Amino acid sequence: MLDKIGIAKRIAQEVRDGMYINLGIGIPTLVANYIPKNINVVLQSENGLLGIGPFPKDDQVDADLINAGKQTITMMPGSALFSSAESFGMIRSGKVDLTILGAMEVSENGDIANWKVPGKMVKGMGGAMDLVASAKHIIVAMQHCSKEGASKLLKNCSLPITGLRCVKRIVSDMAVLDVVPGVGFKLLERAPGVSTEEIKNATEGKLLIDGNIPEMTLN
Amino acid sequence: MLDKIGIAKRIAQEVRDGMYINLGIGIPTLVANYIPKNINVVLQSENGLLGIGPFPKDDQVDADLINAGKQTITMMPGSALFSSAESFGMIRSGKVDLTILGAMEVSENGDIANWKVPGKMVKGMGGAMDLVASAKHIIVAMQHCSKEGASKLLKNCSLPITGLRCVKRIVSDMAVLDVVPGVGFKLLERAPGVSTEEIKNATEGKLLIDGNIPEMTLN
Amino acid sequence: MINKRVLNADEAVRDIPDHATLMLGGFGLCGIPENCIAALLKKGVKGLTCISNNAGVDDFGIGLLLKTRQVKKMISSYVGENAEFERQLLSGELEVELIPQGTLAERVRTGGAGIPAFFTPAGVGTEVAVGKETREFDGKTYLMESWLRSDFSLVKAWKGDTSGNLIYRGTARNFNPMMATAGKITIAEVEELVPVGSLDPNEIHTPGIYVHRIFQGVGYEKRIEQRTISK
Amino acid sequence: MINKRVLNADEAVRDIPDHATLMLGGFGLCGIPENCIAALLKKGVKGLTCISNNAGVDDFGIGLLLKTRQVKKMISSYVGENAEFERQLLSGELEVELIPQGTLAERVRTGGAGIPAFFTPAGVGTEVAVGKETREFDGKTYLMESWLRSDFSLVKAWKGDTSGNLIYRGTARNFNPMMATAGKITIAEVEELVPVGSLDPNEIHTPGIYVHRIFQGVGYEKRIEQRTISK
Numbered sequence: 001m002l003d004k005i006g007i008a009k010r011i012a013q014e015v016r017d018g019m020y021i022n023l024g025i026g027i028p029t030l031v032a033n034y035i036p037k038n039i040n041v042v043l044q045s046e047n048g049l050l051g052i053g054p055f056p057k058d059d060q061v062d063a064d065l066i067n068a069g070k071q072t073i074t075m076m077p078g079s080a081l082f083s084s085a086e087s088f089g090m091i092r093s094g095k096v097d098l099t100i101l102g103a104m105e106v107s108e109n110g111d112i113a114n115w116k117v118p119g120k121m122v123k124g125m126g127g128a129m130d131l132v133a134s135a136k137h138i139i140v141a142m143q144h145c146s147k148e149g150a151s152k153l154l155k156n157c158s159l160p161i162t163g164l165r166c167v168k169r170i171v172s173d174m175a176v177l178d179v180v181p182g183v184g185f186k187l188l189e190r191a192p193g194v195s196t197e198e199i200k201n202a203t204e205g206k207l208l209i210d211g212n213i214p215e216m217t218l219n
Numbered sequence: 220m221l222d223k224i225g226i227a228k229r230i231a232q233e234v235r236d237g238m239y240i241n242l243g244i245g246i247p248t249l250v251a252n253y254i255p256k257n258i259n260v261v262l263q264s265e266n267g268l269l270g271i272g273p274f275p276k277d278d279q280v281d282a283d284l285i286n287a288g289k290q291t292i293t294m295m296p297g298s299a300l301f302s303s304a305e306s307f308g309m310i311r312s313g314k315v316d317l318t319i320l321g322a323m324e325v326s327e328n329g330d331i332a333n334w335k336v337p338g339k340m341v342k343g344m345g346g347a348m349d350l351v352a353s354a355k356h357i358i359v360a361m362q363h364c365s366k367e368g369a370s371k372l373l374k375n376c377s378l379p380i381t382g383l384r385c386v387k388r389i390v391s392d393m394a395v396l397d398v399v400p401g402v403g404f405k406l407l408e409r410a411p412g413v414s415t416e417e418i419k420n421a422t423e424g425k426l427l428i429d430g431n432i433p434e435m436t437l438n
Numbered sequence: 439m440i441n442k443r444v445l446n447a448d449e450a451v452r453d454i455p456d457h458a459t460l461m462l463g464g465f466g467l468c469g470i471p472e473n474c475i476a477a478l479l480k481k482g483v484k485g486l487t488c489i490s491n492n493a494g495v496d497d498f499g500i501g502l503l504l505k506t507r508q509v510k511k512m513i514s515s516y517v518g519e520n521a522e523f524e525r526q527l528l529s530g531e532l533e534v535e536l537i538p539q540g541t542l543a544e545r546v547r548t549g550g551a552g553i554p555a556f557f558t559p560a561g562v563g564t565e566v567a568v569g570k571e572t573r574e575f576d577g578k579t580y581l582m583e584s585w586l587r588s589d590f591s592l593v594k595a596w597k598g599d600t601s602g603n604l605i606y607r608g609t610a611r612n613f614n615p616m617m618a619t620a621g622k623i624t625i626a627e628v629e630e631l632v633p634v635g636s637l638d639p640n641e642i643h644t645p646g647i648y649v650h651r652i653f654q655g656v657g658y659e660k661r662i663e664q665r666t667i668s669k
Numbered sequence: 670m671i672n673k674r675v676l677n678a679d680e681a682v683r684d685i686p687d688h689a690t691l692m693l694g695g696f697g698l699c700g701i702p703e704n705c706i707a708a709l710l711k712k713g714v715k716g717l718t719c720i721s722n723n724a725g726v727d728d729f730g731i732g733l734l735l736k737t738r739q740v741k742k743m744i745s746s747y748v749g750e751n752a753e754f755e756r757q758l759l760s761g762e763l764e765v766e767l768i769p770q771g772t773l774a775e776r777v778r779t780g781g782a783g784i785p786a787f788f789t790p791a792g793v794g795t796e797v798a799v800g801k802e803t804r805e806f807d808g809k810t811y812l813m814e815s816w817l818r819s820d821f822s823l824v825k826a827w828k829g830d831t832s833g834n835l836i837y838r839g840t841a842r843n844f845n846p847m848m849a850t851a852g853k854i855t856i857a858e859v860e861e862l863v864p865v866g867s868l869d870p871n872e873i874h875t876p877g878i879y880v881h882r883i884f885q886g887v888g889y890e891k892r893i894e895q896r897t898i899s900k
Contacts, residue, residue, distance in 0.1 A: 312620075
C-alpha cells in the first residue's frame with residue numbers, strides 16, 4: 001500500500017519533459033517535490049500563474065503569491081502572471097498538457113466525482129469542472145477504498161459528478177490503472193506488497209487484468 | 220455651408236466633460252482639434268489605446284503608436300494600451316460614451332451605411348459595425364448630398380448598411396439634425412447661410428421642421 | 439484625463455443600496471477589497487448578492503459580511519474555507535449558486551465585454567448543466583452560459599492612478615480585472631495611488647475607462663490562509 | 670522553463686505547408702511579423718488562408734504575399750490600403766471574408782480560450798448576419814459567431830524570453846495577443862530576445878504556454894502608413 005507520498009512519487013514518474021501541468025489540491029500538490037531534476041516542466045496555478053516554484057523560506061513569504069490551495073508559494077524564473085479568465089482560457093483550449101487531481105469516486109468509463117457530498121459537504125467545484133472538461137490528459141490521485149473499505153473505483157459514480165468520461169489514468173494507494181473506453185479499469189501496476197487479488201476485491205467497476213501485473217518501482 | 224473643419228468644429232460642441240470618445244477616420248479625427256481646453260475627455264483608438272494625444276513632432280514619430288486611421292500619434296499622460304479584444308470589449312459593453320463617425324448614407328430611422336459600394340469599393344467595415352451596434356451615443360459627420368446633388372439623408376439606405384437604428388445625431392455641411400424614432404430627421408440648426416428650404420430640398424427622408432430653426436454658432 | 443479619485447472607502451460605497459448585486463475581486467483572501475468590505479460592514483447595507491470566487495473565512499473577507507447577515511446570496515466557485523458559510527447554507531439562511539471557476543471568470547468577462555452568452559464544456563453532464571441549453575461543436579458537447587454584471591464591482595489593485603488605471607501584483611490579480619469591467623459602477627481600492635502619468639501605459643492591467651471611483655486604501659492586513667514554508 | 674528558441678524565421682516557418690491557415694498579428698503595418706512574412710515569401714508556400722485584420726499595402730506586409738499569389742483567401746476586417754488586393758478581389762482571383770473588427774478579435778480570442786461560439790450585436794441586420802443564428806437577450810438582438818483557430822499563428826512582440834513570454838509595445842499589441850493563443854503552433858518574433866528570468870512576471874502580456882517557437886528578428890523596417898506630424 002502506498003501512502004500519500006508514495007502516490008505522489010508514482011505520479012511524478014508520469015511527468016515528461018516540456019509539459020505544462022496543473023496540480024490539484026492535496027496529494028497532487030506533493031507531486032511537484034518528486035519530479036526528476038533533469039525534467040523541465042512548468043506548473044500552472046489556475047488562480048493566475050505559470051511557473052510555481054517551491055514554498056517560500058520564512059522571510060520570502062508574500063501574501064500576494066498563493067497557489068490554488070491558498071498556500072504561499074514562490075515563482076520560478078520566467079514565470080508569468082495573468083487573470084483568472086486568461087487562466088481558464090488556456091485550460092479550456094487544451095494548452096495544459098497534464099492535469100493531476102484528487103477524486104472521491106471514478107467510474108469505469110472515466111466519470112469523476114470530487115466536489116460534493118449531498119447533505120454533508122458543500123465546498124464547491126472550484127476549477128475542477130473546467131479542468132476535467134478540457135484537459136488533454138488527466139491523472140487521478142486517490143484512495144482505492146473508503147475508510148469503511150468500500151471501493152471508490154465504481155461501475156457508476158454515486159456522488160454528483162464533476163465531469164464525464166475524462167479520467168485517463170488512476171494512481172491509487174493500491175495500483176496504477178488506465179480507464180479504457182468500453183472496457184473498464186485496466187490494471188497496469190500493483191503497489192508494493194499488494195496482490196492482484198486484493199486489487200480485484202477492492203475494485204467494484206469492471207477490472208481488466210491482462211497477464212502478469214508487475215509491482216511498481218519507486219525511488 | 221460648412222467645410223470639413225466647420226463640421227468638426229460644430230461636432231466638438233457636442234463633447235461633454237468626462238466623456239470617453241471614439242473618433243472615426245476622416246472628419247471625426249479632426250474633431251479632437253476643436254474640443255475646448257477646459258473640457259477633459261479621453262479619446263479611444265480601437266486598435267488599442269485610451270488617451271490619444273496630438274500628432275507627434277517630427278522627432279517624436281513612433282511606428283509603434285498609430286491610431287485606427289494608421290496615422291502616427293502620441294499618448295496623453297495617463298494613457299493605457301491594450302489588445303483589440305479588450306478594445307472591442309469596452310466598446311460592446313457601452314463604456315465608450317460617444318462615437319463620432321462618417322457615413323455615406325443615413326436613413327430616417329437611424330440606419331447607417333458607410334462600408335461598401337457594391338461592385339465599386341470593397342474596403343471592409345473595420346470596427347464600424349461593432350461601434351454602431353453598441354455605442355450609447357452616435358454622431359455622424361457627413362455631406363448632406365453627393366457630388367451629383369443626391370440626398371444622403373434618405374427614407375431607406377440604398378447601400379449595404381453598417382447598423383440598424385443607431386444614429387442619434389447628424390452634423391452635415393448643411394445642418395444639425397436628430398434622428399427621432401418614428402418621426403424622422405428633426406432639424407435643429409442650419410449651417411451659416413443655408414436656408415430651411417435648401418435643407419428641405421436636400422433631404423429625401425422625412426424632415427421635421429418645428430418652428431424657427433436657428434443658424435448655428437461656430438467659434 | 440478624468441479624475442475619479444474619492445476620499446476613502448466610506449465615500450466610495452456611500453450609495454450602495456440594500457439588495458444590490460456586488461462583485462468582489464480576490465481569490466481566497468488574496469487580492470480582496472479589504473477597505474470596501476470594512477466600509478460595507480460599517481454602513482450595514484443588507485440583502486446583498488455577492489459574486490466572488492470565494493466567501494472569505496469566518497472572520498475575514500466576505501466572511502465578515504456573512505456573520506452580520508448582510509449577504510442574501512453568494513455566487514461563487516469554492517466556499518470550503520468558511521464554516522459559518524456552510525452552517526447558513528445547510529440551514530437555508532443563505533442562498534448559494536456554485537459555478538465552475540472558469541465559467542465564473544468567463545461569465546464576468548463577457549459581462550464586461552458586451553457578450554450576453556457563450557458556450558463552454560465545463561459542467562456538461564453535471565448538476566451545473568441542469569436546465570441549460572447544450573450544443574455540439576466539432577463533436578464535443580458544450581453548455582450555453584450567460585454573462586454576469588453587477589451594480590457595483592469592488593476591486594483591489596496594487597497601484598492605480600487618479601484616472602483609474604490599475605496594476606495588480608502577483609496572484610492578487612485573479613478575478614479583479616474582469617470584475618472591474620463588469621460593474622455598472624466600479625470602485626477600485628489601491629495600495630498606492632499615484633498621479634496621472636506615473637504609470638507606464640504598456641503595463642496597465644485595467645484601463646481607467648472601467649473604473650468610476652478610486653482611492654488609496656489603508657491598513658491592509660493581507661491575511662494569509664495557508665502559510666506554507668520550505669525549511 | 671521550457672526552451673522554445675529557434676534560430677531564425679526560416680527555421681520557425683520550415684514546416685508550414687501549402688494550404689495552411691495562418692493568423693498574422695498586426696493592425697495596418699503596425700506590429701506585423703515582418704521576418705516571418707519574408708520567410709514565407711522566400712519559402713514560396715502557396716494556397717494560404719490568412720487571418721489578419723488588414724492585408725498590408727501593395728509592397729509591404731501581407732501585400733508581398735498577395736503579389737506573389739501565395740494567398741488563396743483573406744479573412745480581415747479592413748483592406749482599404751491595398752490596390753492589388755482590390756484588383757484580385759474584384760477579378761475573383763482572391764477569396765475574401767470580411768468580418769467586423771471586434772467580432773474578428775473575439776472570434777480569435779475565443780479560439781484560444783476554448784469557447785466555440787458566442788453572441789455579439791455587431792452586424793445584426795447587415796450582410797454579415799446572412800445565414801447566422803440570431804437571438805434576443807434583454808430585448809436586444811445578437812448574432813451567434815464561432816471561434817477561429819489557425820494551423821500557425823505568426824505574432825510579433827517587442828521583447829520575449831526563451832520560454833515564450835512576450836511583451837508588446839504601444840499599439841503594436843493589437844491582434845497579436847489573441848492570435849498567439851489561437852494557433853496550433855504559435856511562432857513569435859521579437860525585437861529583443863532575453864534570457865528566462867529577465868522579464869517581470871507582472872508585465873507579461875502573452876504567457877509562454879501559448880508560444881511554441883521564438884526568435885529574435887532582424888532588420889525591422891516598421892514602415893509607417895500615414896506619417897502625420899504636428900507643426
